[in-house]
Amino acid sequence: MMCLRFAWAALLVAGAVPATAQIAVSSNDNKVLQVDGVNTVVRNPRPDTATIIDLGVSPPRVIAELPAPGSWQAPPQSVAIAPDESIALVANSTKIDPADPTKTASDDVVSVIDLKATPPAVIATLHAGRGASGISINRAGTLALVANRAEGTLTVLAIRGRTVAVSGTVNLGDPNCGPSLPVFSPDGRRAFVTRNNDHKVSILSVSGMTVEYTKRDISANLRPYGLEISPKGDALYVANIGNGPTGGADTVGAIDLTVEPPRLADAITVGIVPEGIGLSPDGTMLAVNVMNGSNVPKAAPYFHDFGVLKILRVQGTKLTPLAEAQVPGHWCEGVAWSRNQRTILVQCMVEHAIFVFGFDGRTPRVTGTIKVDGGAAGIRTADR
Numbered sequence: 364m365m366c367l368r369f370a371w372a373a374l375l376v377a378g379a380v381p382a383t384a385q386i387a388v389s390s391n392d393n394k395v396l397q398v399d400g401v402n403t404v405v406r407n408p409r410p411d412t413a414t415i416i417d418l419g420v421s422p423p424r425v426i427a428e429l430p431a432p433g434s435w436q437a438p439p440q441s442v443a444i445a446p447d448e449s450i451a452l453v454a455n456s457t458k459i460d461p462a463d464p465t466k467t468a469s470d471d472v473v474s475v476i477d478l479k480a481t482p483p484a485v486i487a488t489l490h491a492g493r494g495a496s497g498i499s500i501n502r503a504g505t506l507a508l509v510a511n512r513a514e515g516t517l518t519v520l521a522i523r524g525r526t527v528a529v530s531g532t533v534n535l536g537d538p539n540c541g542p543s544l545p546v547f548s549p550d551g552r553r554a555f556v557t558r559n560n561d562h563k564v565s566i567l568s569v570s571g572m573t574v575e576y577t578k579r580d581i582s583a584n585l586r587p588y589g590l591e592i593s594p595k596g597d598a599l600y601v602a603n604i605g606n607g608p609t610g611g612a613d614t615v616g617a618i619d620l621t622v623e624p625p626r627l628a629d630a631i632t633v634g635i636v637p638e639g640i641g642l643s644p645d646g647t648m649l650a651v652n653v654m655n656g657s658n659v660p661k662a663a664p665y666f667h668d669f670g671v672l673k674i675l676r677v678q679g680t681k682l683t684p685l686a687e688a689q690v691p692g693h694w695c696e697g698v699a700w701s702r703n704q705r706t707i708l709v710q711c712m713v714e715h716a717i718f719v720f721g722f723d724g725r726t727p728r729v730t731g732t733i734k735v736d737g738g739a740a741g742i743r744t745a746d747r
Contacts, residue, residue, distance in 0.1 A: 383419060384417040384418075384419050384420075384426070384448075385417065385418045385419035385701060385702050385744065385745075386415060386416070386417065386418070386426075386444060386448045386451075386478060386744065386745065387415075387416040387418045387423070387699050387708060387742060387743070387744045388413055388414070388415055388416070388442045388444060388451045388453070388476070388478075388742065388743060389413065389414040389416065389442070389697075389708075389710060389717060389735055389739050389741065389742045390411070390412075390413055390431070390433030390434075390441055390442050390453050390739075390740050390741035390742070391411060391412045391413070391414060391433060391715070391735045391736055391737025391738060391739055391740060392411055392433050392434050392435045392712070392737050392738045392740045393405065393408045393409045393410065393411050393412070393736070393737040393738070394408045394411065394434070394457065394458070394459060394467060395435060395467070395738065396738075397658065397693070397694055397712065397713050399660050399661060400658060400659040400660035400661065400663065400666070401660065404459065404464070404465050404466060404467060406464060406465075407464075408459070409736070409737075410430040410431075410432075411430065411431060411432050411433045411434075411455070411737055412428050412429065412430055412431060412433075412735065412736045412737050413428070413429055413430075413431035413433065413442075413451070413453055413474070413476060414427075414428045414717075414733075414735045414736070415427045415428070415429075415451075415476075415478065415483050416708070416717075416733065418699065418701045418702075418706060418708065418744060419701065419702065421705075421706065422719060422730065422731045423701075423706065423708065423719060423731075423733065425733060426483070427482045427483045428735065428736055429476070429482070429483060429484060429485065430485070431453050431474045431476060431485055432453070432455035432458070432470065432472050432474060433453055433454075433455050433737070433740055433741060434455050434456040434457040434467075434470070434740060435694075435696065435712060435738060435740040436456045436457050436467070436494075436496070436512075437454060437456045437494075437495075437496035437497060437512070437543070437740070437741065438496060438497040438543050438544040438557075438588050438589050438590075438638075438639075438741075439589065439638060439639035439652070439696040439697025439698070439710065439740065439741045439742055440497050440498070440499070440544050440589060440590075440639075440697070440741065440743055441453065441454045441455075441456070441496055441497055441498060441740070441741035442454075442498070442741045442742060442743040443498045443499050443500045443507060443743055444478075444500070444743055444744060444745040445500055445504045445522065445745065446500070446502055446503075446504045446745050447504060447745075448478055448745050449477070449478060449479055449504075449524070449525060450475055450476060450477060450478060450522075450525050450527070451475075451476040451478055451743075452473055452474070452475060452476075452498050452500065452507055452509075452520070452527070453473065453474045453476065453498075453741070454472070454473050454491065454495040454496055454497070454498045454509055454741075455470050455471075455472040455473070455474070455495060456469065456470060456494045456495055456496045456512060456513075457469060457470050457494075458470040458472075469493040469494045469513040470493075470494075470495065471490045471491050471492055471493055471494075471495050471511070472488060472489070472490065472491075472495065473488070473489040473490070473491050473495055473498065473509060473518075473520070473527075474487075474488055474489075475487040475488070475489065475525070475527045477525055479525075486525065487526075487527060489520065489527060489528070489529055490529070491509040491511055491518035491520075491529070492509070492511025492513070492514045492516045492517075492518050492532065493511055493512075493513035493514045494511050494512035494513030494514065495509050495510075495511055495512075495518070496509070496510045496511070496512045496542075496543055496544070497509075497510045497542075497543050497544030497545060497556075497557075497590075498510070498545075499544070499545050499546050499547055499554075500522065500547075501547040501551045501569075502547065502549055502551060503551055504522060505521070505522050505523070505572075506519065506520065506521065506522060506547075506551070506569070506572065506574075507519075507520040507522060507527070508520070508533075508545040508547070508554060508556070508567075508574065509545075510542040510543050510544055510545055510556055510557075511542065512541050512542060512543060512559070514538055515534070515535050515536070515537050515538035515539060515540045515541070515542060516532050516533060516534050516535060516538075516542070517532070517533040517535070517542060517545055517556060517567075517574070518531075518532055518533075519531040519532065519533065519572070519574050521572055530572055531572070531573070531574065533567065533574050533575065533576055534576065535556070535558070535565055535576055536576065536578070537561065539560055539561075540558040540559075540560050540561050540563075541558055541559035541560030541561070542556050542557070542558055542559075542565075543556070543557045543558070543559045543587070543588050543589075543590075544556065544557050544588065544589060544590045545567070545590075546590050546591065546592050546599075547569070547592075548592060548596045548620075549592070549594060549595065549596040550596060551569055552568070552569055552570075553566060553567060553568060553569060554566075554567040554569055554574065555567065555581075555590065555592070555599055556590075557583070557587040557588055557589070557590050557601060558580070558587065559586050559587060559588055559604075560586075562582065562583055562584070562585060562586060562587060563580040563581060563582060563583060563587070564580065564581040564583050564587055564590070564599065564601060564618065565577075565579070565580050565581075566579045566580065566581065566625070579624065581599075581618055581624070581625050581626060581627065582626075582627060583601050583603060583616060583618070583627060584601075584603040584605075584614045584616050584627070584630055585603050585604075585605045585606065585613070585614075586603055586604045586605055586606070587601045587602070587603050587616075588601075588602050588603065588604045588638075589601070589602035589637070589638070589639060589640040590602070590640075591640055591641065591642040591649065592642075593642070593646050593677070593679075594645070594646040595646070596620060597619075597620050597621050597679065598617055598618060598619060598620055598621075598628075598677075598679055598680050599617070599618040599620060599625075600615060600616070600617055600618075600640060600642065600649055600677070600682075601615065601616045601617075601618060602615050602637040602638070602639070602640045602651065603615070603616060603630075603637070604636050604637065604638065605635075605636065607636060608635055608636055608654060608656050608658055608659045608663075608665055609635075609665060610635060610656070610664065610665040611635060612632040612633075612634065612635075613632065613633060613634065613635060613636055613637055614630045614631060614632050614633065614637075615630065615631055615633050615637055615640065615649065615651055615675065615682060616629065616630040616631075617629040617630070617677075617679075617680040617681070617682055618680070619680045628680035629680050629681055629682055630682075631675065631682045631683070631684070633651050633653055633673050633675075634653040634655050634671055634673070635653065635654055635655050635656050635665060636653065636654040636655075636658075637651045637652070637653050637654075637673075638652055638653070638654050638695065638696055638697075639651070639652035639695070639696050639697040639698045639710070639742075640652070640698065641697070641698040641699050641700055641707075642677070642700075643700050643704050644700060644702055644704060645704065646677060647676065647677055647678075648674055648675065648676060648677060648685060648704070649674070649675040649677050649682070650672065650673070650674050650698045650700065650707055651672070651673040651674070651675065651698070652670065652672060652690070652695050652696065652697065652698040652709055652710070653670060653671040653672070653673055653695075654670055654694065654695055655667045655669065655670050655671045657669060657670045657690075657692070657693040657694060657695065657713075658693060658694035658712075658713075668693075669689045669690055669691060669692070669693075670689070670690035670692055670693065670695035670709075670711065671687055671688070671689060671690060672687060672688050672689075672690050672698070672707070672709055672720060672727055673686075673687045674686045674687065674722070674727065686722075686725060686726055686727055687727075688720065688726070688727040688728065688729075690709050690711065690718060690729075691718065691729060692709075692711025692713060692714045692716060692718060693711060693712070693713035693714065694711060694712035694713045694738070695709060695710060695711040695712070696710040696711070696712060696739060696740050696741065696742070697709075697710045697739070697740070697741055697742035697743075698710070698742070699742045699743065699744050700744070704722065704724075705721060705722055705723070706719060706720065706721060706722065707719075707720040707722055707727060708720075708733075708742060710739035710740070710741075710742055711739060712738035712739060712740060713738070714732075715734060715735055715736070715737060715738055715739065716732050716733065716734050716735065716739060717732070717733040717735060717739055717742070718731075718732055719731035719732065719733065
């Protein structure tokens with residue numbers, strides 16, 4: 364296994380992003396370590412980081428790594444990249460509690476990273492709502508939504524080139540609903556957001572810069588979290604994380620958007636906590652990063668010494684198993700595809716690493732490792 368290691372100081376003076384690159388951005392949390400399955404807050408932690416990766420080359424290579432607040436307490440899609448790959452947005456849901464450094468408290472920070480700068484740099488810090496978590500940008504690159512898990516709202520961000528500003532708030536009607544991840548429809552006229560605490564997916568209307576909660580919800584399975592939408596906008600794919608690492612058979616569901624009202628049409632069990640999901644660029648496969656009990660104490664009955672990468676075949680709202688492989692890591696989070704669908708990045712918190720999988724359409728195999736400065740907690744590309 365090839366291991367790509369980079370000194371942080373060297374990365375901070377890295378060159379510009381190549382014009383032909385496919386960019387992936389990993390958000391890395393330095394505030395928390397896991398000690399035998401127990402999350403432990405770090406005293407006087409190093410800054411969280413964002414790692415910028417060129418996924419368009421083989422093997423993928425790190426372009427830069429820079430300080431940017433990020434947190435594991437969010438869906439792994441806590442990063443968003445503009446369609447033209449000019450900027451990235453990184454949400455941060457937690458910070459060290461000023462009143463008690465042994466705990467974390469809700470945060471509201473969204474960092475704007477200029478990916479075209481030499482080297483890439485944070486150019487603005489915005490404030491969304493408490494528990495700023497999942498974040499997505501529309502295909503026009505003009506609007507972003509941030510889910511604020513600790514207050515039951517979404518923050519609307521207006522984007523003009525590299526300038527990003529808060530332009531509004533969407534109230535979902537229940538401060539305890541736990542909004543986790545919004546996504547836009549391909550035409551930009553609707554958006555959807557998972558509600559982790561009351562097991563729903565809410566429908567939003569979008570008109571220009573105005574986003575409103577329609578007060579229409581879709582029933583999902585237990586604790587919907589991650590979310591993807593098909594390239595045609597006819598189906599949603601939702602990861603349901605269930606009751607956590609308790610040995611359950613958690614599910615990924617498919618929601619039919621071609622019918623009124625939209626409804627859950629299919630679901631497939633995938634294992635214990637499908638933390639991260641990623642739809643392949645052509646929309647025919649869904650990668651699922653399953654924790655598989657790798658984040659619990661070794662003495663626990665549900666412990667496994669590895670995660671699992673599962674790949675599902677997608678045919679509209681029909682999900683079927685295609686392939687799977689063990690992930691040689693623990694407490695694994697996000698997943699991302701290369702444009703040619705031959706490479707999949709799989710994050711793991713404990714190892715401070717991203718495992719590189721080669722995929723021939725039949726069998727995923729580990730081909731390398733990218734070390735990052737912090738627990739790899741969120742990842743995204745600009746591709747859909």
